[in-house]
Amino acid sequence: METFLFYFCGAVMLLGAVGTVASRSAVSAACWLILSLLGLAGVFAAVAAPFLAVMQVLVYAGAVMVLFLFVIMMLEGPVLEGETRRPRFWVPVAAVVPAAVILIAAVVWVRRAALPGFSSAAPEGFGQPMRMAELLMGKYLFAFELISIVLLVALIGALALGRNERKLPWK
Amino acid sequence: MLPVILEALLKIIFFFILIMGFVVVLIWGERKGSAFIQDRTGPNRASIGGIRLAGLVHPVADVFKLLFKEDVAPSQRHPFLYAFAPWLGMVVAMTTYTVIPFGDFLQIGDKVYPMVVADLEIGMLFVLAISSLATYGIALGGWASNSKYTFLGSMRATAQMVSYEITMGLALMGLFLVFGSLRLTDIVGGQGELIWGWLPKWGVVVQPLGFLLFMGAIYAETNRTPFDMSERDSEIVAGYHTEYSSMKFALFFMAEYAHMVVAAALIATLYFGGYQIPWLPRPVLEGHAGPILTGLLVAGGLCSIWIGTLYFRRARREKGWYNDAREREPGVLGTAAVVGGLVMLGSLLLQPWNIGAGGGSIFVSLIQTGAFIGKLVFFAWLFIWVRWTVPSFRYDQVMHLGWKIMLPAGLVNLVVTALWLAAVHR
Amino acid sequence: MSYKGLPEVVTTRKRSFWESAYFVEIFKGLVVTGRHVLKNLRHTDEMPTIQYPDQKRDYGPRFRGRHRLTQRDDGSPKCVACQMCSTVCPADCIEIEAAEHPNPAIEKFPETFTIDLLRCVYCGLCEEACPCDAIRMDTGIYEIAADTREAFIVDKEFLLNNDKDGTL
Ligand code: SF4
Numbered sequence A: 001m002e003t004f005l006f007y008f009c010g011a012v013m014l015l016g017a018v019g020t021v022a023s024r025s026a027v028s029a030a031c032w033l034i035l036s037l038l039g040l041a042g043v044f045a046a047v048a049a050p051f052l053a054v055m056q057v058l059v060y061a062g063a064v065m066v067l068f069l070f071v072i073m074m075l076e077g078p079v080l081e082g083e084t085r086r087p088r089f090w091v092p093v094a095a096v097v098p099a100a101v102i103l104i105a106a107v108v109w110v111r112r113a114a115l116p117g118f119s120s121a122a123p124e125g126f127g128q129p130m131r132m133a134e135l136l137m138g139k140y141l142f143a144f145e146l147i148s149i150v151l152l153v154a155l156i157g158a159l160a161l162g163r164n165e166r167k168l169p170w171k
Numbered sequence B: 001m002l003p004v005i006l007e008a009l010l011k012i013i014f015f016f017i018l019i020m021g022f023v024v025v026l027i028w029g030e031r032k033g034s035a036f037i038q039d040r041t042g043p044n045r046a047s048i049g050g051i052r053l054a055g056l057v058h059p060v061a062d063v064f065k066l067l068f069k070e071d072v073a074p075s076q077r078h079p080f081l082y083a084f085a086p087w088l089g090m091v092v093a094m095t096t097y098t099v100i101p102f103g104d105f106l107q108i109g110d111k112v113y114p115m116v117v118a119d120l121e122i123g124m125l126f127v128l129a130i131s132s133l134a135t136y137g138i139a140l141g142g143w144a145s146n147s148k149y150t151f152l153g154s155m156r157a158t159a160q161m162v163s164y165e166i167t168m169g170l171a172l173m174g175l176f177l178v179f180g181s182l183r184l185t186d187i188v189g190g191q192g193e194l195i196w197g198w199l200p201k202w203g204v205v206v207q208p209l210g211f212l213l214f215m216g217a218i219y220a221e222t223n224r225t226p227f228d229m230s231e232r233d234s235e236i237v238a239g240y241h242t243e244y245s246s247m248k249f250a251l252f253f254m255a256e257y258a259h260m261v262v263a264a265a266l267i268a269t270l271y272f273g274g275y276q277i278p279w280l281p282r283p284v285l286e287g288h289a290g291p292i293l294t295g296l297l298v299a300g301g302l303c304s305i306w307i308g309t310l311y312f313r314r315a316r317r318e319k320g321w322y323n324d325a326r327e328r329e330p331g332v333l334g335t336a337a338v339v340g341g342l343v344m345l346g347s348l349l350l351q352p353w354n355i356g357a358g359g360g361s362i363f364v365s366l367i368q369t370g371a372f373i374g375k376l377v378f379f380a381w382l383f384i385w386v387r388w389t390v391p392s393f394r395y396d397q398v399m400h401l402g403w404k405i406m407l408p409a410g411l412v413n414l415v416v417t418a419l420w421l422a423a424v425h426r
Numbered sequence C: 001m002s003y004k005g006l007p008e009v010v011t012t013r014k015r016s017f018w019e020s021a022y023f024v025e026i027f028k029g030l031v032v033t034g035r036h037v038l039k040n041l042r043h044t045d046e047m048p049t050i051q052y053p054d055q056k057r058d059y060g061p062r063f064r065g066r067h068r069l070t071q072r073d074d075g076s077p078k079c080v081a082c083q084m085c086s087t088v089c090p091a092d093c094i095e096i097e098a099a100e101h102p103n104p105a106i107e108k109f110p111e112t113f114t115i116d117l118l119r120c121v122y123c124g125l126c127e128e129a130c131p132c133d134a135i136r137m138d139t140g141i142y143e144i145a146a147d148t149r150e151a152f153i154v155d156k157e158f159l160l161n162n163d164k165d166g167t168l
């Protein structure tokens, strides 16, 4: 079951990725990307990492992509009519790749044998919030805080860049 | 494998029926409640064979009307997203229920069934994640309709929901700290305790500020007044669903109420003890299951008969008012109430005071589910009550409140809670 | 802030802490509306709503309802086709074709007399202009509904026997 779910979500993810590249309008691309992210969350869930899966949905699909969509919609306005050139090349790819993955998954599922490199036996408590917290707040505390600071710097930098040039405090 | 799936399926069906029933009742409650608040009588005309049930038949009539209405769609729409968006809201609202416990457990024989569809370790995060997807239904629906009003509505909704999600998360974090778990059953279980032996350890007691913040944020998340930015009719027609009609509109409409039920269930679960009845924990209830059941049956039977006599009195008074099938209504309802009351009293012959341990356990589970539903009903009514009482915010006020007041307050709440817990555990 | 040195007209009161905390005020508002709900739940019958098709509002005797043409003793219209009403009518919705009356004392009578009720604004000027008290709006009928536009154009026979209620 998990194996099947894993490959199915993987296929969804790939489909979303292909759709992102192949779609004409930016909003459609964003929607495909959301599908891809949801597929990724499914993959996480299938490998027994529910915390990661939920965070994937909460942060990327639920917040980041909402903001993406917000900005795209604001700038793009009505449905795009330009860019009529549709990359036909991607259409068969978009059909073939996920189909192949699903086929593999079905074969694997029928034969009840995991592919090499994928073991469904996760360690006890793997991917649970408690373990994640222990790792983030214990072993990787420094890296975690460092990343927070990087994000903070990026935030301030974006604010500074977005401000009116002449009003910058040092000008 | 199969019994597990069957069990999950039964619970899902229970929740589905509960939600859809509540949606109908809430639509009725919104109409009737707003009417009573404004000294009107509200809907009272649609009837089935003269039975009007104070307007409860109207939502049923609505469903049929919307099903058979013409589906008018803008010609410049985005075909797929336009059709897909209404479903999204509904699906999201329905999915959230899976982790909400509507009872402790149900023991039949030696089998124990937990009364929650999926008791996830990350329960509350799951709710947050899924409900953050609800934004898409509104955002994409408004955008795909390709009209400026829907677009404005969806833009406002997106900005508002993204802003208030953060406050909601922060407010909840304090609660997680107190109960030490993200699992909703743990949180509810923790609320069954008493502080100092008399105060129920409800979320609202241990996290009063967090509760207020969560309340505000969840009103914003469900797009209800005072945060109805996305469908403010005096400004942007009907907001994101302006261009929708027939069943697609109905889906948006039902999704709004389904979200309200979810929100009410969450408030009840997180801050008001879920299925817990204060001062009456499960062992106490189980110990006195027989007498309680008997008392309930007697009280219920007498109440029901009394209501029936009230209906009969109304039937006499209203004789000759209408001269059509509606004349029958009070008589029929009165008969039903009296018969129900007699059945309840008659069941005393089965000696309910000798209910036994197994039956007592089932009975207590039912009582607790009843308590949960009672709390849910109250908070759903609160949504309606607030909507027809409070004027809504201006857009800049919404943003000001969200970012400059509620977000810092949430942070303060979190820090204070953490410090307090650290001091206690030291 | 003042505009062109003019004194500020709108004065804003400073809100107290509890007022700007919002939740207290919301609670007060809830109490007000909650009281209405309870009152209406207990005294449902005393609500001011008129249950329209079952109960009807009583209008005063001067209420201007649908028109009627008054009759002489023999049942013919009192109207002498003087065209006063159709001249004064602001909506221009009365159309009269005059014909010679057999009785030389009466001179004229309306061969046709139609009123377009869709155009009528129920101002009552026709009633006031009439020298013979031939057109009146005292039927008290205000439920004027029909399925077609044509049905709203009513003729002399209809106006003469105008005591039907409801639809045209
Ligand atoms: S009531 Fe006024 S508008 Fe109507 S027919 Fe008479 S004069 Fe014309």
Ligand code: SF4
Pocket (backbone or CB within 6 Å): C078, C079, C080, C081, C082, C083, C084, C085, C086, C096, C126, C129, C130, C131, C132, C133, C134, C135
């Ligand atoms: S004013 Fe009177 S008499 Fe003259 S045409 Fe009209 S209804 Fe007839």
